[in-house]
Amino acid sequence: MSDLGDLYQELLLDHYRRPRNHGRIADADGVADGNNPLCGDRVRVFVRVRDDIVQDVKFEGGGCAISTASASIMTEAVKGQTIGDARRLFKRFHKLVTEGIDDPRGPAHGTGERAGDASAEAPPLGKLEVFAGVGEYPARVKCATLAWHTLEAALEHRTETVTTE
Numbered sequence: 635m636s637d638l639g640d641l642y643q644e645l646l647l648d649h650y651r652r653p654r655n656h657g658r659i660a661d662a663d664g665v666a667d668g669n670n671p672l673c674g675d676r677v678r679v680f681v682r683v684r685d686d687i688v689q690d691v692k693f694e695g696g697g698c699a700i701s702t703a704s705a706s707i708m709t710e711a712v713k714g715q716t717i718g719d720a721r722r723l724f725k726r727f728h729k730l731v732t733e734g735i736d737d738p739r740g741p742a743h744g745t746g747e748r749a750g751d752a753s754a755e756a757p758p759l760g761k762l763e764v765f766a767g768v769g770e771y772p773a774r775v776k777c778a779t780l781a782w783h784t785l786e787a788a789l790e791h792r793t794e795t796v797t798t799e
C-alpha cells in the first residue's frame with residue numbers, strides 16, 4: 635500500500651477515535667435513525683436547516699471504524715452546504731464508494747440534466763476521498779453510506795428507520 639493509503643487510514647482512524655459533531659441538536663428540525671444490521675452499525679442524525687442551508691448537523695451512535703468515521707467526516711462535509719449541494723455530494727460520494735469513480739456529477743439519472751450545467755456539479759469530495767477503496771469490499775459500502783442515507787432521511791423528515799438491507 636502507498637504512503638497515501640497510510641495517510642488515509644490515519645485520517646479514518648482519527649475520526650473513528652474522536653468523532654466530530656458527535657451529539658444531538660436540541661432544536662433540530664430533522665432527525666432520522668439508520669441501521670446497518672449486517673455490521674451492527676446504528677446512527678441517529680440530527681439536522682438544522684435555515685434558508686436552505688445545512689446550518690448544523692450532528693450524529694449519535696456509530697459502529698465499526700468505517701461507519702463512525704464516515705458519519706464524522708460527513709458532518710464536516712455537509713455543514714454549511716445548501717441542501718442541493720449536500721445531496722449532490724452524497725451522489726458523488728456514492729459513486730466513489732460503489733464504483734471507485736470520482737465524477738462531480740454523480741451517477742447519471744435521467745436525461746433532464748444538461749451536460750456542462752455547472753450548477754449540477756457536487757462540491758469537492760475533500761476528506762471523503764479516504765473511502766475510495768471501500769468499493770472493493772461490498773459489505774463495507776453499507777457502512778460507509780449509512781450516515782448519508784440517514785442524513786437524507788432526516789432532510790426529508792422520514793420517520794421510519796433507514797436500513798441498508
Ligand code: ZN
Pocket residue numbers: 670673674675697698699700701777
Ligand atoms: Zn460497519
